[in-house]
Structures are given as C-alpha cells and as structure tokens.
Amino acid sequence: AAGVIQSPRHLIKEKRETATLKCYPIPRHDTVYWYQQGPGQDPQFLISFYEKMQSDKGSIPDRFSAQQFSDYHSELNMSSLELGDSALYFCASSDDRGPLYEQYFGPGTRLTVT
Amino acid sequence: KNEVEQSPQNLTAQEGEFITINCSYSVGISALHWLQQHPGGGIVSLFMLSSGKKKHGRLIATINIQEKHSSLHITASHPRDSAVYICAVRSRGGETSGSRLTFGEGTQLTVNP
Numbered sequence: 001a002a003g004v005i006q007s008p009r010h011l012i013k014e015k016r017e018t019a020t021l022k023c024y025p026i027p028r029h030d031t032v033y034w035y036q037q038g039p040g041q042d043p044q045f046l047i048s049f050y051e052k053m054q055s056d057k058g059s060i061p062d063r064f065s066a067q068q069f070s071d072y073h074s075e076l077n078m079s080s081l082e083l084g085d086s087a088l089y090f091c092a093s094s095d096d097r098g099p100l101y102e103q104y105f106g107p108g109t110r111l112t113v114t
Numbered sequence: 115k116n117e118v119e120q121s122p123q124n125l126t127a128q129e130g131e132f133i134t135i136n137c138s139y140s141v142g143i144s145a146l147h148w149l150q151q152h153p154g155g156g157i158v159s160l161f162m163l164s165s166g167k168k169k170h171g172r173l174i175a176t177i178n179i180q181e182k183h184s185s186l187h188i189t190a191s192h193p194r195d196s197a198v199y200i201c202a203v204r205s206r207g208g209e210t211s212g213s214r215l216t217f218g219e220g221t222q223l224t225v226n227p
Contacts, residue, residue: 033214033215035215037155042200042217042218042219042220043157043200043202043215043217044217045214045215045216048213048214056213056214058214088155090157092215102145102147102159102162103147103159103162103215104159105149105156105157105158105159107155107156108155108156108157110155
C-alpha cells in the first residue's frame with residue numbers, strides 16, 4: 001500500500017539559508033500535518049492543512065511557512081535557518097472524510113543546519 | 115505537568131518477557147495513538163484507539179476513557195521490538211479536521227536476546 005512520501009530524506013543547510021521540505025500524502029488523504037522532532041525530544045506539532053486550507057497552527061516560527069497544493073501535497077518552507085532548526089521533520093496524512101482520522105506518518109526529513 | 119505522560123521512560127527486558135507501557139493523559143481526547151519509532155527515526159502507527167481494546171499480532175492496546183489511561187502490551191517480546199514507543203493523543207473537539215496530536219515523551223524499550 002502506498003505510504004506518505006517525504007523528500008528529501010536528508011538535507012544539510014547553512015545558517016541563514018532557505019530549505020523546502022515536501023510531503024506527498026497517501027492517495028485520497030485530504031489532510032496533512034507537519035511535526036518537528038528535535039534531538040532527544042518528542043515531536044511537536046507545527047501546522048496542518050485540510051482541503052488546501054490551513055486548519056490548525058502550532059508552534060511554527062514566523063520564518064516558516066507551508067501550503068497544501070491542489071494535488072494535496074504539501075511543502076514546508078523554512079527561511080533564515082538557525083542552528084536550532086536542526087531536527088527531524090515528519091509529515092503525516094489522514095482521510096478526514098472517514099470517522100477516525102487516523103494519521104499515517106512519513107519517514108521524515110532530517111534537516112541539519114551548520 | 116505534561117498533558118501526556120508515559121511510564122516507564124526506559125525499559126529493558128529479556129526476550130520472551132511480557133511488556134507493558136503505560137500512558138496517562140490529562141485532557142479530553144477523541145483518540146489515542148500508539149506509535150513506534152526506530153533508531154533511524156521513522157514513525158510507524160501501531161494503533162489508534164477511542165475505546166476498548168485492539169490486538170495486532172503480539173501487540174495489544176487498551177484504553178480506559180474514564181481513567182484517562184492507556185496501556186500497550188507486547189507478548190513474547192523479541193529483540194526486534196526494541197524501539198521507542200510513543201503515546202499520542204488527539205484532543206476532543208476534533209469533529210473538525212486538522213486536529214493535532216500531542217505526544218508523550220516516549221518509552222525506550224530494549225529487548226535483550
């Protein structure tokens with residue numbers, strides 16, 4: 001069965017650079033969530049989209065923005081990168097037309113800022 | 115106090131042992147997830163519960179909504195079960211889409227041969 005796809009899997013950037021992370025949800029899933037997991041920390045919710053509209057916002061810095069496109073894939077844009085942005089970024093998707101909203105996670109993008 | 119608390123934080127077992135990981139939460143929820151994270155970082159969803167009990171192979175998950183408590187059990191544990199197990203809750207009021215998950219700090223399980 002198709003799973004959530006994230007690209008790239010690994011990304012190395014320098015301070016003050018820009019990064020774009022991509023997430024391709026499971027086919028027919030209409031909701032995408034972004035989470036950030038710092039070293040040794042539990043994942044923290046950043047932002048989510050439902051039907052291409054932002055549906056919830058968590059602890060996402062103003063330097064970050066995200067959107068969901070017509071094909072339901074989502075991109076997380078990160079600017080003015082800081083060392084503290086080094087983390088594992090997970091995307092999850094769900095079919096919120098169903099009753100249970102179970103979230104399925106992608107493999108993550110490991111971002112290292114040097 | 116965290117909204118989601120797990121115990122124990124670390125657990126070492128011998129192959130074949132029965133393992134229990136506990137999760138307590140302080141908010142009203144619409145669903146609770148048990149997730150598995152391996153050293154490579156990828157997260158796998160094991161269960162999503164809103165009531166009762168679910169079983170998948172050697173894994174059993176239970177939830178008591180009144181007591182705001184869930185347990186994950188592993189029977190006949192195996193070294194390949196070694197991973198971090200994370201409890202995550204979806205807050206109630208989630209009739210609308212896009213409800214975030216709040217994660218516990220995870221339980222590091224090591225199963226020795």
